[in-house]
Amino acid sequence: MKKIILLLILAASIFSCTKDDENEKQTKQKEVKETFTSLESPYLICAGRNPGGVAFDFIYKGNKGGSNNVDDIKMKELNPDMIVKTVKGQKSETNKSLGGMPSIRLSSKAKGLNYSAQDSKCIGYKSYLKIIKISDIKLDETKFKSDDSSFDLTKLKKGSSGKSLISDIAKEYKKLVIGNKWLKSAHNTIEGDEPIWIIKTSEGKYVKMIVKRFPAIIKGKATNGYISLEWAILEE
Amino acid sequence: MFFCSSVKSQEEKLVKADTIAKEVRLSEVVVSALLYERPSLQLSKSVSIIDKSVVRENINSNFIDLLNNVAGFTQVWEYHSPIILRGMNSKRLLIMQNSCRKIGTFPGGYFAQDLNVYGSNKIEIIKGAGSVIYGTGAISGIINVINKAKFGDLKTTGKLSTGYGTNNGEYFGLLDICHRSRNLSIRLNSKYRKTDDYHFGGGDIAENSSVTDKDIGLCLAYKLDSSNTLFFNTDYHYGNWGKPRGFNGPTKYFTEIRNRESSGHADIRYSYHRGGLLEDLSLNIFYDTGKRDYYKYKHSLITGDRTNLDLVHYKNQYGGGRLYSILNVSENTKLTVGADGYKFILDNPSEIVDYYNNTKGYRDNIKGAGQSTLGVFLNNEYLGLGDVKIVGGIRYDIAKIEEGEENGKMGSHRNLDAVSGNISMVYSLPNNTFLSFNIGRAFRIPTAEELFTQIISCKGVKKGNPNLKPEYGWDFDLGYRGSILEGRLSWDLALFYNKLEGYINEIGAPKGSGVDFTYENTNAKILGGEISSTYSWINVFNSDDRIIANGSLSYVYGIDEYKGDKPLFGIPPCKSRFSIQYKSKQVKSIIKCYNFKIESLLDFEQNRVPEIPKDSDVGPWGYLPSASHMLFNMSCGLSLNNLLLSPSIKLKINNILDTEYHPWGSYILGMGRNIKLMFVFKI
Numbered sequence: 001m002k003k004i005i006l007l008l009i010l011a012a013s014i015f016s017c018t019k020d021d022e023n024e025k026q027t028k029q030k031e032v033k034e035t036f037t038s039l040e041s042p043y044l045i046c047a048g049r050n051p052g053g054v055a056f057d058f059i060y061k062g063n064k065g066g067s068n069n070v071d072d073i074k075m076k077e078l079n080p081d082m083i084v085k086t087v088k089g090q091k092s093e094t095n096k097s098l099g100g101m102p103s104i105r106l107s108s109k110a111k112g113l114n115y116s117a118q119d120s121k122c123i124g125y126k127s128y129l130k131i132i133k134i135s136d137i138k139l140d141e142t143k144f145k146s147d148d149s150s151f152d153l154t155k156l157k158k159g160s161s162g163k164s165l166i167s168d169i170a171k172e173y174k175k176l177v178i179g180n181k182w183l184k185s186a187h188n189t190i191e192g193d194e195p196i197w198i199i200k201t202s203e204g205k206y207v208k209m210i211v212k213r214f215p216a217i218i219k220g221k222a223t224n225g226y227i228s229l230e231w232a233i234l235e236e
Numbered sequence: 237m238f239f240c241s242s243v244k245s246q247e248e249k250l251v252k253a254d255t256i257a258k259e260v261r262l263s264e265v266v267v268s269a270l271l272y273e274r275p276s277l278q279l280s281k282s283v284s285i286i287d288k289s290v291v292r293e294n295i296n297s298n299f300i301d302l303l304n305n306v307a308g309f310t311q312v313w314e315y316h317s318p319i320i321l322r323g324m325n326s327k328r329l330l331i332m333q334n335s336c337r338k339i340g341t342f343p344g345g346y347f348a349q350d351l352n353v354y355g356s357n358k359i360e361i362i363k364g365a366g367s368v369i370y371g372t373g374a375i376s377g378i379i380n381v382i383n384k385a386k387f388g389d390l391k392t393t394g395k396l397s398t399g400y401g402t403n404n405g406e407y408f409g410l411l412d413i414c415h416r417s418r419n420l421s422i423r424l425n426s427k428y429r430k431t432d433d434y435h436f437g438g439g440d441i442a443e444n445s446s447v448t449d450k451d452i453g454l455c456l457a458y459k460l461d462s463s464n465t466l467f468f469n470t471d472y473h474y475g476n477w478g479k480p481r482g483f484n485g486p487t488k489y490f491t492e493i494r495n496r497e498s499s500g501h502a503d504i505r506y507s508y509h510r511g512g513l514l515e516d517l518s519l520n521i522f523y524d525t526g527k528r529d530y531y532k533y534k535h536s537l538i539t540g541d542r543t544n545l546d547l548v549h550y551k552n553q554y555g556g557g558r559l560y561s562i563l564n565v566s567e568n569t570k571l572t573v574g575a576d577g578y579k580f581i582l583d584n585p586s587e588i589v590d591y592y593n594n595t596k597g598y599r600d601n602i603k604g605a606g607q608s609t610l611g612v613f614l615n616n617e618y619l620g621l622g623d624v625k626i627v628g629g630i631r632y633d634i635a636k637i638e639e640g641e642e643n644g645k646m647g648s649h650r651n652l653d654a655v656s657g658n659i660s661m662v663y664s665l666p667n668n669t670f671l672s673f674n675i676g677r678a679f680r681i682p683t684a685e686e687l688f689t690q691i692i693s694c695k696g697v698k699k700g701n702p703n704l705k706p707e708y709g710w711d712f713d714l715g716y717r718g719s720i721l722e723g724r725l726s727w728d729l730a731l732f733y734n735k736l737e738g739y740i741n742e743i744g745a746p747k748g749s750g751v752d753f754t755y756e757n758t759n760a761k762i763l764g765g766e767i768s769s770t771y772s773w774i775n776v777f778n779s780d781d782r783i784i785a786n787g788s789l790s791y792v793y794g795i796d797e798y799k800g801d802k803p804l805f806g807i808p809p810c811k812s813r814f815s816i817q818y819k820s821k822q823v824k825s826i827i828k829c830y831n832f833k834i835e836s837l838l839d840f841e842q843n844r845v846p847e848i849p850k851d852s853d854v855g856p857w858g859y860l861p862s863a864s865h866m867l868f869n870m871s872c873g874l875s876l877n878n879l880l881l882s883p884s885i886k887l888k889i890n891n892i893l894d895t896e897y898h899p900w901g902s903y904i905l906g907m908g909r910n911i912k913l914m915f916v917f918k919i
Contacts, residue, residue, distance in 0.1 A: 039537070048534035049490045051543045051592040069538040088590070094643050096599040097690075098588065161588050162597025223487070 035074050036066030039226075042216030043067065045086045045102055046225030053085025056231065059203045064233060081110040081201045082178075082209075084227060089166035090159035098161060101169050102214070102227065104178040105151070109202035111144035112177035116195035118143060124192030125230075128210045131196070133235040144200050148175035182211040186227070198234075206234040268335065268360040268380040270617065270627070271369060271572055272516060272562055277717050280627060280660030280674040281364040281377075282308075282730035282766065291353050293873065295399060295888045295912045297406070297429070298449075299348040303379075307766035307788035308363055308730075310808035312857050312901045314434065315447055315477060316349045316495075322363065322732065323762045323792040323807040324376035328680060328709070330366060332380045334469055335558065336503050336522035337370070339580050341550040343685050343698075350473040350499050350526075352451035354410050355425045356381045363730060363766075365676025365711035367656035368629035371576060371611045375678040375709040375734070383469050385414070385421035385455040392416075399886075399914035403907060404434035404445070413919075423455040433480075436905035438896040442480035444492050450474040463510045470502040484856035485903050492533040492542075499526035515570070516562035523555035536592075545589040554580035554606075568620035572613075572629075579608035582640075582684070605640030605647075605684040609633050615658075628659040635681040635706075639688035650687055654679040654706045660713075669718030676711040682740055686755050698753040699745065705757050707738040724772045731765035741798055742805075760804050764792035781820035788813045793844075802846060806858050808900050809842035828877040837867045842900050857901040865897035867906075881917035888912045 044050045052070030057078050059065050068074055070083065086102040106112050115137060116123040122137065131137055153172055156164035173179035178197055185194045197209045209231040216226035264285050266276045276283040284306045296302040300319055304311040310320040318325040326345025331338045333351070340346035353359075359381050366374030397410040408429040415422045429449040434442045453471035460466065478494040503522035509515070527550065534544040560574025584601045615629030633654045639647025660674035682704040685691065690699045712733040719726040738757040745751040768788040776783050789812045794804030815835035821828060841864040848859050870892060875884040894909040 044537065048544045049537045051536060052538070071536060071541075072538045087593075090597075096597075096643075158595065158597070160597055161599055162590065162595035163588070 034076055036060075036068060037072075037074055038067040038069045040067065041230070042218060042223075042226035042228045043084060044225055045084050045227050047086040047088045047100055049225055051086075053083050055080035056082040056084075058082075058199070058201045058207045058231065058233060059205050062203075079107070079202060081107050081199060081207070083107075084229065086225070087153060087169065088163050089169045090161045090163045091166055093159065093165065096159065096161045098163060099166055100225075101166060101173070101180065102183065103173050103176060103180045104182065104211075106147045106177055106199065107202065108146065108149070111146050111200045113139075113144050113198045113200075114177075114181065114195050115198045115208075122196060124194055124196075125210060125212055126192065128194075128196050128208060128230070131208050131234065134206055136234075137198070139198065139206070144198075145177050147177055151175040183214065186211045186214040199231075207231055208234055266360050266362070267382075268332075268378060269362050269369075270615065271518075271560060271574075272570070277668070277670050277719060278625070278662055278664070279362075280662050280672040280715070281362055281713055282715055282717075282728055283363070284361040284768075286359040286361070288354070288357055291356075292397070292914070292916070293871070293886065295401075295871075295886060295914050296353055297401075297408075299351050299353055302353050302359075303361075305813065306361060307768045307790045307811075307813070310811070310900060312899055313480070313483060313904070314442075314445065314907055316347050316479065318344055318806075318857070319346075319348060319379075320806060320808060321361075321376045322734070322764060323794045323804065324734075325806050327683075328373065328375040330370055330372075330374040330378045332370070332378065333501060334382060334384070334467075334503050334505070334522075335370075335380055335520065336501075336524075336556070337373070337578060338524070339552070339554050339578075341526065341528050341552050341582060341584075343691060349477070350475055350497065351381060352425070352427050352449075352453060352471065352473065354412070354427050355383055355451060355453040355471060357384050357386075358382050364674060364713045364732060365656075365658060365678035365709060367676070367678035368613055368615055368631045368658045369572075369574075371631070371633055371656075372609055372635070372654070372679060372681045372706075375680055375707075375711070375736075383423075383453060383455050383471070384467070385423045385457040386416060387418055387421050387457065387459060388416045390417045394919040395916055396881075396919050397914060397916045399912060401431070401910050401912040403910035405432040406430070406912070419459045421455075421457040423453075425451075425453050427451040434910075435908045436896065437891060437894050437908035438905070439894070439908065440905070442904065442907075443482075444478035444494065445480040447477040448475065449477075463508055465507045465509070467505040467507070468503070470500070472498070472500045474498045480904050483902070483904050488856075490535045490537050492531075492535060494531040494533075495528055496531070497526065497528035499524065511564075513564055514561060515564050516560075518561075519557065519559045521555070521557040523553075525553045527551050541591070543590070543592045545591070546586060547589065548584050548586040548601075551583045552580065552606075554578055566620075568618060570617040570619075572615040572617075574614075575610070575612045577608065577610035579606065581606035581638075600643060602640040602642050602647075602689065605638060605689065607635060607637040607681060607684055609635040609681060623664040625662040625664070626660070627662075628657075630657045631655070633679070633681070637682065637684050637687050639684060647688060648702065650702065652681055652706055654681065654708070656708075665718070667718065667720050669716070669720065672713070672715040672717075674711070674713040674715075676709075676713070678709045678711060679706050680709075680740070681706050682755070686740055690751070698742070699751040701755045704740060704755055705738050707736060707740050707757065710735040710737065724774065725770070727767065727769035729765070729767045733763040734761065736760040736762065741796070743798065756798070758796070758798035760797055761795045762792060762804065762807070764790070766790040776818075778820065778822075780822070781818065784817045784819065786813075786815045786817070796846065803844040805846045806901075807842070807844065809862060809864075810840040812838045812840075814838075826877050826879070828875040828882075830872070830874045832870075832872045834868065834870045837869070838864070839866075839897075839900060840864050857903070860898070860901065860903065862898050862900040862902075865895060867895055867897070868892045881919060884916040886914040886916070888914075 038054050043054045055070050056067045057065040083105050086100045088098045089101050156168045199207045212228040214227045215222045215224045216228040265273045300311045300317040303309040321329045338346045363377040366378040392415045394413040412425045431447045433445045451473050456468040458466045476496045482489045501524045505520035508517040530548040532546040533542050536543050556578025558576035563571045565571045583603045586599045588597045611633035613631035618626045635652045638649045656677050658676040663671045688700040714731045717728040739760040741758040742753050743756045745754045770786045773783045791810045794807035796802045796804040817833035819831040843861045869890045871888040873886040890910045899906045
């Protein structure tokens with residue numbers, strides 16, 4: 001009888017339905033502490049690791065602002081001028097593998113301008129460093145533009161992977177002032193072809209911005225998902 | 237569980253004295269080397285045998301944990317680790333169950349995490365080229381896990397075992413029931429094991445390392461008459477396990493990988509054994525099927541929340557068989573003639589979940605990718621030269637590797653063929669010592685993944701090369717082994733040199749191709765050796781006790797000849813093991829027998845590691861130098877007489893000092909102190 005009981009106990013333990021709870025983890029909550037914190041220079045913009053991207057508020061309460069991770073906003077009155085973010089897209093109808101599509105979007109109250117496009121000699125990081133004051137460049141207010149208000153990725157047709165097609169996303173990105181127009185020059189190995197962007201903040205201040213390299217170099221190695229971006233407020 | 241329990245007669249005792257006390261036996265009959273029984277000492281290659289009693293003595297958790305005790309093997313991680321023999325990992329090492337090849341769904345080969353080590357009777361390991369008998373993949377050696385029902389006098393026995401491990405809250409239960417008679421034999425075994433996350437040395441938790449295993453196996457054997465026997469084996473495995481976060485490098489900590497898998501195996505074998513000209517005729521057929529759901533979660537580094545899931549549903553099926561006969565052509569000539577083959581196919585549809593944007597999709601990926609081979613072989617053993625035995629064999633294989641179907645479009649395929657061979661000599665010296673020399677040419681057919689597939693792995697985007705050819709290993713083995721002083725001293729010295737021609741190597745792809753890696757046939761060399769030895773002092777304190785000292789040392793050196801003589805990937809450091817054990821039995825006392833053992837494991841530093849390929853994220857293992865470290869383990873056991881269910885108790889403490897160490901090749905630390913307790917009851 002004892003043998004039968006022992007056997008039954010073991011059989012029950014072997015075939016018991018253990019709950020596979022390893023795959024059902026809960027989300028974590030963190031305390032909010034007001035400070036500019038993001039993975040700074042290079043900024044992490046990976047769709048998997050930082051899906052909300054990084055928000056930049058260049059002027060915060062009248063002073064030089066900073067950046068925050070969108071998914072973990074620490075600043076109570078953050079009013080982003082610009083957001084850097086990556087979404088994933090399906091390569092084509094037939095090729096269902098996914099690719100990352102990083103972009104830079106402006107807020108509805110901010111405007112931007114590709115200054116290098118109007119002054120072809122003012123391009124690259126060396127030129128960027130020379131721009132200190134507004135008077136160092138010739139700004140034409142009429143050239144500043146906002147992102148097209150019709151920009152919307154959510155309405156794009158989804159592929160079978162659940163993601164929009166990269167070609168459709170790229171088409172939508174064309175509605176953005178900056179969008180992914182920095183990508184090619186930041187990705188290639190040609191030195192000095194990176195455009196300089198001037199952004200007019202919601203407060204009316206002018207900010208210069210450049211994307212130096214993507215993927216960014218961290219500890220001597222190109223690291224996917226990171227972007228080297230620099231900005232500064234132009235002196236009046 | 238203990239050595240004394242199986243000793244019945246004086247004759248058996250003498251035989252056991254040589255073997256059973258050892259962690260890994262050096263002298264016993266082996267079947268896997270030549271397909272018929274031969275004493276291991278008289279073979280031309282180094283052999284290790286792991287008996288099922290050793291698995292229980294060590295309270296092993298899984299296959300790699302068990303093999304790590306054998307000279308020449310290296311473990312990188314717990315549970316799911318590449319199995320590395322002589323610097324070659326799972327792709328170049330053939331693992332079999334009852335002589336039927338096992339094939340995994342991982343690009344790195346078969347890792348054997350789904351094998352129930354408690355279900356085997358013994359495990360035979362033959363180091364060196366083994367392609368003549370077993371075909372593709374047997375370059376560094378073969379491992380044959382044998383689950384076999386045995387005949388005997390009418391008897392039904394059973395063992396119920398349960399245990400606990402402190403490091404990871406491991407609970408396990410084992411059941412083993414055997415019924416045997418002269419014509420029929422049945423063995424049923426099952427295992428349940430569940431662990432929490434384990435702790436590294438020093439106390440930190442290895443997040444996402446929990447494991448659940450459920451196994452059940454059945455072995456049947458039926459003797460139709462004195463010459464004809466049928467064997468049937470089947471087993472089922474379910475597993476749910478994770479890779480510890482950060483195993484693929486600190487920059488990949490945001491990924492979390494879990495696998496939920498189930499697999500089934502069945503094999504049937506007919507054996508005709510009579511003697512005379514046709515000594516043996518054997519036919520076996522096997523079929524394996526498996527599913528593995530591979531969950532690759534990504535976490536936000538900002539919030540810690542899960543953001544994405546790539547879920548791949550791997551589904552594989554494979555089967556095959558072998559027919560061979562053993563012919564006594566003359567008094568001194570034994571000829572083995574046979575043919576074998578297998579077919580493997582794999583589907584890998586996947587789902588993509590974006591928790592952040594709340595989208596879900598799927599990808600068909602590839603259907604029916606895989607390979608099939610068919611080979612014929614001939615192996616001859618000649619004993620007519622006095623003290624010299626000569627064994628020679630040759631084999632021819634054809635293979636078809638198929639890309640499979642993607643998006644409704646049938647991919648391409650390649651037909652390849654390979655010739656392998658072996659010639660060896662064993663010279664019998666006086667006093668039961670032997671000198672052996674072996675030259676073998678083993679081969680490996682490239683897989684569908686290496687030829688055709690583009691995969692995104694921990695290393696980056698890897699694309700196959702459809703022009704790959706088979707790789708060959710020219711293996712030269714020199715052995716000196718023996719068992720003297722009535723079996724109290726035994727040793728096995730094995731030196732090898734393996735020249736790998738057409739070594740299928742991962743190389744960086746051209747810039748701008750959108751691919752990080754591809755494959756190329758290159759050349760490499762691996763050389764090294766192992767020495768293992770055991771010495772027993774008998775009747776130390778009383779007439780039925782002994783002290784057994786066991787030691788081993790292994791060393792491997794690898795050269796990648798692609799773009800200069802650089803360190804080859806996957807070459808482990810020099811390793812040494814030493815143990816000393818006291819065993820005693822006291823038949824008249826309530827304590828039937830007991831033992832005590834301490835062991836040390838020393839890994840030397842390894843600075844000869846390959847360079848990290850430029851502009852790529854480093855792979856999950858093998859690129860980091862490792863520091864020297866030494867671990868200490870101890871175990872003791874007690875078996876009781878005249879009590880209900882004849883209980884036995886076993887205690888094992890691994891990493892006694894809770895040492896923080898990096899196992900060679902691993903980004904993460906090794907497991908910390910683990911106190912394991914096991915109770916065994918006879919039912």
